[in-house]
Amino acid sequence: MNDYSSLIENIKQRIAQGDKSPLYVKVAETVKQAIEQKMLVGGDFLPTERELSDLLGVSRITVRKALDVLDKDGVIVRSRGCGTMISETMEYSLKEAKGFSQQVVLKGKKPDTLWIKKDIIPCSEEIASHLKIAVDESVFLLKRIRYIDDQPVSVEESYVPANLIRDVDDIQMSLYDYFRSQNIIPTRTQSRVSAQLPTDEFLEHLGLKSSVPVLVIKQAAFDTRGKPIEYSVNYCRGDMYVFVAED
Amino acid sequence: MNDYSSLIENIKQRIAQGDKSPLYVKVAETVKQAIEQKMLVGGDFLPTERELSDLLGVSRITVRKALDVLDKDGVIVRSRGCGTMISETMEYSLKEAKGFSQQVVLKGKKPDTLWIKKDIIPCSEEIASHLKIAVDESVFLLKRIRYIDDQPVSVEESYVPANLIRDVDDIQMSLYDYFRSQNIIPTRTQSRVSAQLPTDEFLEHLGLKSSVPVLVIKQAAFDTRGKPIEYSVNYCRGDMYVFVAED
Numbered sequence: 001m002n003d004y005s006s007l008i009e010n011i012k013q014r015i016a017q018g019d020k021s022p023l024y025v026k027v028a029e030t031v032k033q034a035i036e037q038k039m040l041v042g043g044d045f046l047p048t049e050r051e052l053s054d055l056l057g058v059s060r061i062t063v064r065k066a067l068d069v070l071d072k073d074g075v076i077v078r079s080r081g082c083g084t085m086i087s088e089t090m091e092y093s094l095k096e097a098k099g100f101s102q103q104v105v106l107k108g109k110k111p112d113t114l115w116i117k118k119d120i121i122p123c124s125e126e127i128a129s130h131l132k133i134a135v136d137e138s139v140f141l142l143k144r145i146r147y148i149d150d151q152p153v154s155v156e157e158s159y160v161p162a163n164l165i166r167d168v169d170d171i172q173m174s175l176y177d178y179f180r181s182q183n184i185i186p187t188r189t190q191s192r193v194s195a196q197l198p199t200d201e202f203l204e205h206l207g208l209k210s211s212v213p214v215l216v217i218k219q220a221a222f223d224t225r226g227k228p229i230e231y232s233v234n235y236c237r238g239d240m241y242v243f244v245a246e247d
Numbered sequence: 248m249n250d251y252s253s254l255i256e257n258i259k260q261r262i263a264q265g266d267k268s269p270l271y272v273k274v275a276e277t278v279k280q281a282i283e284q285k286m287l288v289g290g291d292f293l294p295t296e297r298e299l300s301d302l303l304g305v306s307r308i309t310v311r312k313a314l315d316v317l318d319k320d321g322v323i324v325r326s327r328g329c330g331t332m333i334s335e336t337m338e339y340s341l342k343e344a345k346g347f348s349q350q351v352v353l354k355g356k357k358p359d360t361l362w363i364k365k366d367i368i369p370c371s372e373e374i375a376s377h378l379k380i381a382v383d384e385s386v387f388l389l390k391r392i393r394y395i396d397d398q399p400v401s402v403e404e405s406y407v408p409a410n411l412i413r414d415v416d417d418i419q420m421s422l423y424d425y426f427r428s429q430n431i432i433p434t435r436t437q438s439r440v441s442a443q444l445p446t447d448e449f450l451e452h453l454g455l456k457s458s459v460p461v462l463v464i465k466q467a468a469f470d471t472r473g474k475p476i477e478y479s480v481n482y483c484r485g486d487m488y489v490f491v492a493e494d
Binding site: 067071078083125126129188189190191192193194195196197211212213214215216238241242243244245246247 | 325372435458488490492
């Protein structure tokens with residue numbers, strides 16, 4: 001998109017509304033809406049700070065604060081000498097702060113999840129140590145492939161103590177939504193993130209031939225009392241995902 | 248090491264000491280010391296939980312709690328069906344909670360750092376946005392290679408506003424120690440972690456030929472008042488590093 005007139009028009013209309021939101025919030029919000037409405041898509045560039053300031057008739061400080069918000073929310077990427085681009089990267093954060101589906105929609109794209117396993121298995125030593133249960137106790141192995149615009153982007157394996165799931169068919173897109181429906185509240189997470197070369201299985205699941213690196217995120221989640229409720233291993237396309245953390 | 252007699256003897260002696268540390272802390276501490284003294288090295292296995300409990304005459308719960316501590320501190324890895332191994336992986340965490348040198352020493356190995364750049368440069372748009380300063384303002388570019396037992400394992404580029412460093416030659420192994428000496432207290436960090444294939448420059452710096460994946464950690468650090476004091480880009484050997492985060 002090189003014609004910014006509709007975007008600028010929308011932002012101006014939003015600014016003209018009489019509510020008390022700060023100007024920079026109005027600017028940031030309208031950019032997000034423009035993406036949801038596919039007026040902007042991943043890979044598009046925004047006008048420069050100076051251009052936005054001139055076109056909107058607001059200060060550069062306001063524009064910069066709006067871009068800071070969009071940057072922090074993972075909506076845009078500022079790159080060396082190339083200006084500001086709508087991000088195509090998926091962010092994986094602690095505690096699912098930004099859910100997969102929501103993020104994909106915010107990029108103007110279609111999310112999908114395919115469950116390929118919902119099995120009960122005896123738990124290995126490694127999984128037992130993370131879930132703090134006995135070896136061979138029953139756990140659910142939930143395995144799914146995630147899609148953006150029908151293209152597979154990650155494979156996720158979750159291990160959950162069997163007694164935490166009544167009816168596995170009640171789990172839809174989000175395991176955490178299911179947990180909350182059962183009054184199990186994911187509260188704290190620990191993550192270990194590494195870079196690996198893809199296994200044949202990963203390449204097959206993702207329908208890839210070339211050797212993209214894999215971002216592997218191993219995450220343990222705990223409930224309000226500190227009891228482990230999930231241990232998951234997520235294999236993500238390294239060219240599409242970034243893990244974000246803050247303290 | 249398959250003869251555990253010296254390790255077991257050391258732990259028993261530590262347990263026999265009359266201080267009030269909990270038993271599991273004594274066990275964990277002695278394992279760490281054994282590694283520092285190269286009685287154990289990365290890749291060695293520990294006896295099983297049951298064996299340790301029998302050999303030491305303490306409960307399995309005590310052994311498990313000691314292993315939990317060592318696991319949490321990144322000293323051991325529990326692996327599927329293979330028992331407990333002394334970790335060879337370097338952990339990169341938020342806020343340099345575990346400094347590089349300290350971690351390497353805890354693996355019974357020798358750390359080293361080689362500074363290859365300490366230059367003042369005009370700041371690019373990308374770096375300016377992270378440091379919240381103007382484009383072209385002066386920043387230090389500090390670039391170093393880190394070594395374990397004389398083998399290069401990571402390349403780190405730090406960008407620091409020029410006014411935060413009086414004399415760049417005062418910076419030794421740790422930039423953060425220098426900051427603290429100037430009463431600049433790193434308080435909060437934001438990290439973005441991704442997996443990439445190595446560039447030719449990275450392979451050359453690390454003296455590698457084969458294609459190891461690279462764990463790329465981009466981190467912004469802030470002082471007590473929330474002012475950015477450093478933006479760093481770290482390229483780490485994906486087969487030796489893991490990024491850890493907790494919330």
